[in-house]
Amino acid sequence: MRKKLISAALALTFAMSALTAGNVTAYADDGDVTTVTWYASRPVDGAIDKTMREIAQQYSDEHDGKWKMEVITEADRPSYLSKLRTLVAGGNMPDIIDIDATPYCQELVDAGLLVDVKKFLQDENLYDSYQPTALKYQEFTNGTMYTLPLEYHVEMIWYNKKIFADNNLEVPKTMDEWLDVCAKLKDAGITPIAVDGVDRWPVLRYLAFMPFRESGNDYIINLSEGKASMGDDIGKKAIDFMQKIGPYFQDGFGATDYATAQAMFLDGQAAMYYIGDWEIAAMQDEYQNGDIGYFYLPTYDGAKTAANEFCVNSGIGMAFNSETFDDKTKDFIKYVIANYGKLYAEKDQMSPIKTELSTDHEYSDLYKSVYNDMNNTGENFLKPWDCYLDSNSCQVMEDNLLLLAAGDQGPDEFINLVDSAIADYTNQ
Amino acid sequence: MKGVIRDKKAFLVFLLPCLLFYLFSVFYPIEESIRLSFMKWGGLGAKKFVGFQNYIKLFQDKVFYTAFFNNLIYLAIVVCMQVLIGLLFAVLLTYIRRGATLIKTLYYVPCIITTVAVTQMFRSMYAVQPEGIINQVLKAFGLGRFATSWLTNTKTVLACVSIPEGWRYSGLYMVIFYAALISVDPEICEAARVDGANAWQTLFRVKIPMIKEVLLLVLTMALTGALRGFDIPYILTNGGPGNVSELMSTYMYKKAFGSNQFGYGSAIAVFIIVESMLVVAILNRIFTSKDEIEEKKSLRRTRRSKARS
Numbered sequence: 001m002r003k004k005l006i007s008a009a010l011a012l013t014f015a016m017s018a019l020t021a022g023n024v025t026a027y028a029d030d031g032d033v034t035t036v037t038w039y040a041s042r043p044v045d046g047a048i049d050k051t052m053r054e055i056a057q058q059y060s061d062e063h064d065g066k067w068k069m070e071v072i073t074e075a076d077r078p079s080y081l082s083k084l085r086t087l088v089a090g091g092n093m094p095d096i097i098d099i100d101a102t103p104y105c106q107e108l109v110d111a112g113l114l115v116d117v118k119k120f121l122q123d124e125n126l127y128d129s130y131q132p133t134a135l136k137y138q139e140f141t142n143g144t145m146y147t148l149p150l151e152y153h154v155e156m157i158w159y160n161k162k163i164f165a166d167n168n169l170e171v172p173k174t175m176d177e178w179l180d181v182c183a184k185l186k187d188a189g190i191t192p193i194a195v196d197g198v199d200r201w202p203v204l205r206y207l208a209f210m211p212f213r214e215s216g217n218d219y220i221i222n223l224s225e226g227k228a229s230m231g232d233d234i235g236k237k238a239i240d241f242m243q244k245i246g247p248y249f250q251d252g253f254g255a256t257d258y259a260t261a262q263a264m265f266l267d268g269q270a271a272m273y274y275i276g277d278w279e280i281a282a283m284q285d286e287y288q289n290g291d292i293g294y295f296y297l298p299t300y301d302g303a304k305t306a307a308n309e310f311c312v313n314s315g316i317g318m319a320f321n322s323e324t325f326d327d328k329t330k331d332f333i334k335y336v337i338a339n340y341g342k343l344y345a346e347k348d349q350m351s352p353i354k355t356e357l358s359t360d361h362e363y364s365d366l367y368k369s370v371y372n373d374m375n376n377t378g379e380n381f382l383k384p385w386d387c388y389l390d391s392n393s394c395q396v397m398e399d400n401l402l403l404l405a406a407g408d409q410g411p412d413e414f415i416n417l418v419d420s421a422i423a424d425y426t427n428q
Numbered sequence: 429m430k431g432v433i434r435d436k437k438a439f440l441v442f443l444l445p446c447l448l449f450y451l452f453s454v455f456y457p458i459e460e461s462i463r464l465s466f467m468k469w470g471g472l473g474a475k476k477f478v479g480f481q482n483y484i485k486l487f488q489d490k491v492f493y494t495a496f497f498n499n500l501i502y503l504a505i506v507v508c509m510q511v512l513i514g515l516l517f518a519v520l521l522t523y524i525r526r527g528a529t530l531i532k533t534l535y536y537v538p539c540i541i542t543t544v545a546v547t548q549m550f551r552s553m554y555a556v557q558p559e560g561i562i563n564q565v566l567k568a569f570g571l572g573r574f575a576t577s578w579l580t581n582t583k584t585v586l587a588c589v590s591i592p593e594g595w596r597y598s599g600l601y602m603v604i605f606y607a608a609l610i611s612v613d614p615e616i617c618e619a620a621r622v623d624g625a626n627a628w629q630t631l632f633r634v635k636i637p638m639i640k641e642v643l644l645l646v647l648t649m650a651l652t653g654a655l656r657g658f659d660i661p662y663i664l665t666n667g668g669p670g671n672v673s674e675l676m677s678t679y680m681y682k683k684a685f686g687s688n689q690f691g692y693g694s695a696i697a698v699f700i701i702v703e704s705m706l707v708v709a710i711l712n713r714i715f716t717s718k719d720e721i722e723e724k725k726s727l728r729r730t731r732r733s734k735a736r737s
Contacts, residue, residue, distance in 0.1 A: 082685035089471035089690065104688065111472045191557075197580070198666075252556040252577025254669045264557060392687030402669035408582050409670060 034328055035068045039087070039094040041080035041316060044073050047347040048150050052336070054343060059335050067328065077199075077316075081391075088113070095324045098316045101140050101147060103224070103390040103425075105319070109146050115320040118145035120330070126337055133381055134314035134352035141221055141388075147317025148333070150340070152352040154374055155205070155276040155311040156294040158283060163190060163271045171295045173307075175213070175241070178298045182248040185271050192248035194270035196261040200398035202274060203253075203405060204385055205311065207397075210234070210241045212310075212382040213303040224388040226426030231415040239404065239411045246405030254402040266292075276311070277350060277370045287366045296373075297382070309378035314352045350374055389422075396421040458701065464694035471688050482695035491671045492696070495679040499655065502590045502675055506654040509594025511646060514601030519631060521602070522609050532606065535599035547663040550592045554578035579665055585673045589661040596660075597653070601646050608642035609635060644715045648708055655704045676700050 042048045049071070056069035072094070074080040085104070087093060093113060099105045108114050117138075121127040127135070134149045159171065164181075167188050172178040182192040196202045211219040214234045222228035229235060250256060250270055265273035266286060286292040297310035320329065341355035348367050357363055357371070386394050397418050403409035465482055467475040486492055517535060521528055538546065553560045556577045563575040578588045612635050620634045636643070658677040661667065667674035667682065676696060684693025 078686070085471050085685060085688055107470065107472050113472075250557050252580045254580035255551065255555065255577060255665070256557060260555075260557065269557070390687075392683075392689065395682060395686050399666075399668055400670050402580070403582070403672075406580060406669060408672075 033066050033068060035070055036096065036324075036329060036332070037070045037072065037094040038096040038318075039084065039098070040071055040073045040096075041075060041077055041098040042073060042150075043075045047344060047349045049073065051340060051344045051347065052150070055336050055339050056332075058339070059332055067332065069332075093321050095321050095329065097319050097321070099147060099319050100316050100387045101138055101145075102387055105146065106140060108319075109140075109144070113322055114146045115322050115325045116144070116146060117148050117317075117319070120333075121148075124330075124334060126334070129337065129353055131314075131352055131354060133312055133377065137312070137314045137381065137383060138317045147319045149314030149317050149352040150344075151278070151315040152350045152374070153276040153278055153313050153315060154296070154350075154370065154377065155274065155313070156296050158265060158273045158275065158292055158294045160265070160268055160271050161291055161293050163268065171293070172298050174300045175210070175298050176300065179244055179248075182245065182272075186248055191250045191264070191270040193245070193250070193272045193274070194256070194261045194264040195249045195253050195274070196256055196258040197249075197254040197402055198257040200401070201384065201386055202258075202261075203401050204398055205274065206245055206405070207238050207242050207401060208311075208382060208385050209297060210237045213297075213299055213305055216305055216380045217383050217388075220383075220385050220388045223422065224390070224393070226422055229415065230418040235415065236411065239414060242401070242405050243407070243411070246407065249405065254406065276313075280364075280366050280370060281348060284364060284366055288364070305380045305382075306378045308376060309380040310382055311384070312374070312377050312381035313384065390425040393418065393421040393425055461694045461697045461701070464691055465698045467691045467694075469690045471690060475691075478691065482692050485692060486695050486699065491674060491679060492676075494671050495667075495674040495676045498586055498672075498674055499657075499676045501586055502593075502657055502661070503651065503654040505587060505590035506594045506657065507647070507650045509591070510598050510601050510650045511643075513594075513598040514646070515605050517598070517602040518605030518609055519635075521606050532603060535602055537599065538596045539600045541596075543659045544663060546592055546596055547660055550588075550660075551579070551664060554588055580669050582669065582672045585665060585669070589664050589673050590657075592660045592664070593654070593657055597650070601650065604642060604646055605639070608639040612638045640715065644711065647711055651707050651711065652704050655700060655707065676703075 038052075040049070040052075052069075053071065056071075060067050060069070074083060080098070081104075084097060084099070088108065093108075099108070105114070118127070118135075121130070121135075130149070131152055134152045135145065138147045138149050139145045163169075163185070164171070167184055167190070169181050169184060170177075172181050185192040195206075208220065211234050214237060219228060219232075219234045223230065223235070230239070250261075250264060253261075256264075261270075262273065262275065262279065262282065264270045266282070280287075283292060283294075287294075296307070299305070299307050320333075337353060341351040341353035342358055344353075345351045345355045345357065346361045348364065350371065357368075363371070385397070389397065400409060400414055400417050404411070404414045464475070466477060466479060468478045468481070469475040521531060524531065552558075553562050554577075556563060556575075560578075562578065566572060566575045576584060578584050616638070617630055617634060620630045625633065656677055657675055658681065661673055661675050662678050662681065665673045667678045671679075677700065680693050680696035680700065683689045683696060687693075
């Protein structure tokens with residue numbers, strides 16, 4: 001009896017430990033139902049999320065439910081990225097992931113984990129069905145492409161027409177005029193610009209403006225590769241602009257989150273707000289009433305990039321695990337590309353896939369206006385700096401940028417910190 | 429059945445699941461952290477052994493020193509708030525005859541609110557836009573010049589990320605202290621009173637020395653908790669602006685999971701473990717009185733002589 005009891009207990013213990021040690025694989029072939037996992041970083045119930053789920057459902061129905069897509073969403077980008085890194089480090093990369101063409105993405109490519117999306121699109125004759133800029137945005141600096149865009153955006157500066165009229169202000173055309181407008185607003189006791197400092201990236205955009213006007217994306221490419229310094233002429237201009245515009249952000253912008261910043265602008269507590277067209281639904285009513293308008297990034301004489309060139313992007317891309325990218329997944333992706341454009345545009349979104357505006361959906365004036373702008377953008381586009389910088393340098397830059405913009409840190413220290421972080425990475 | 433329980437081998441079998449779980453969930457991660465701290469690893473590919481390089485880098489890293497000293501300030505604020513407020517309220521509570529349970533429950537509530545909710549609450553309180561309650565109150569009392577953006581002002585931010593943690597758990601320590609205080613034999617207090625001790629003397633000379641063990645426990649919990657402090661500062665400011673409110677744990681997390689420097693992050697983690705162990709050891713040492721040390725020594729001596737004979 002005793003021996004039996006002990007051996008039973010032992011067996012149970014080993015069985016338990018074997019269970020916990022078992023590996024969790026993302027790709028499951030459960031009987032004859034194929035489940036593909038998409039680890040996504042898109043707002044839940046946002047247009048992309050909805051469109052993809054609709055398409056996946058439609059596709060599943062057409063295949064008698066033998067195909068399923070499981071979407072695991074983590075909309076908060078920083079925590080998404082750290083979870084993704086942890087999953088990859090643990091050898092459990094999901095079948096489909098969301099990722100920008102960052103140095104980390106390049107590491108995944110170098111490790112052979114991602115599918116060459118450019119080749120896939122070309123092989124399937126689908127490359128030309130996309131907006132060229134949308135695909136170009138997804139490319140690495142060497143021209144290769146491993147991510148598929150699901151969105152297409154322009155970023156603009158929204159402004160409160162009433163505040164501008166009350167203070168006799170014109171929409172600024174040049175950077176100096178822009179700073180001038182800010183100064184006048186501040187003198188009148190109005191917060192010139194609302195910005196979301198909690199997420200860091202909106203502040204980082206302001207640092208990127210001058211270098212983009214000076215050099216396109218050349219400066220940031222060189223900077224990220226250690227061939228340029230934050231203390232170069234262009235870098236100093238960027239810092240100078242940041243120090244000039246920083247005081248026009250709302251008080252305590254570093255602790256203001258996305259929703260609050262946007263609400264400040266829409267409530268008329270701030271005169272301007274920089275955000276992309278993904279927020280046109282939020283801007284719709286005020287725009288229709290003539291309360292707000294928008295303008296694109298100002299320029300100046302002798303700038304290298306034109307007035308119709310600014311931040312155009314196709315957002316975070318979708319990448320595929322090369323180990324699980326089989327014919328079934330390929331077929332699904334082709335199905336997505338065939339159906340996505342129309343469904344997505346009908347949700348008042350700009351599609352990265354060339355789509356004629358369908359007649360059975362009524363588009364707002366704002367949508368049509370932005371749609372037109374997008375078809376008339378120049379060849380250059382500002383690519384966000386977080387796509388070029390390695391994660392550590394980006395973090396150092398973003399962390400210290402808040403201090404720089406708030407006037408709590410001098411340019412020299414900022415230059416030093418950024419340069420040494422980048423040197424750390426490039427010397428590896 | 430009796431035989432099984434008497435058998436010493438059976439103990440092992442019953443202990444095994446727990447032991448395995450402990451080894452797997454506590455010991456293994458610590459061991460892995462230590463191992464990783466000697467490696468350079470970006471999360472992909474092979475890990476490269478680099479010896480003590482991560483530790484050398486650690487002691488040359490300015491941000492690490494900032495984080496270390498910030499952590500000390502954070503620790504001081506959090507532990508003072510938790511222990512002093514906890515003890516004060518517990519003492520006051522012992523004088524209340526009716527409604528003590530209700531008050532206890534109310535003060536305990538912050539412990540069971542999720543971190544994110546606590547953080548959001550404090551964020552709105554500290555906010556400038558829309559104006560938070562702290563600035564509103566300051567302005568209402570004519571102290572508008574002190575109103576500031578608490579979480580972005582480099583002078584206030586560190587204290588501001590410490591206070592929520594201190595506030596949150598003072599209720600927990602209050603409950604622990606209260607339980608200890610009411611378990612002190614009333615006859616001893618009575619005797620002190622007969623000997624002419626006033627209320628203060630009874631409290632400081634009798635009651636608090638009587639709950640010394642509990643005080644040690646609470647201090648250990650509060651100190652190690654504060655050394656590991658992470659969630660509230662991380663959500664409130666993410667160590668910012670710049671690294672002004674950086675703590676060691678937030679820095680460790682940033683390096684390991686934000687910057688993909690798993691080796692370097694592990695070195696910071698190992699430092700935190702060693703530091704926590706040191707603090708507990710020092711605390712134990714302080715709380716062990718000379719008599720107790722003598723007692724232990726003599727006990728050891730007798731054991732040794734017994735073993736010899």
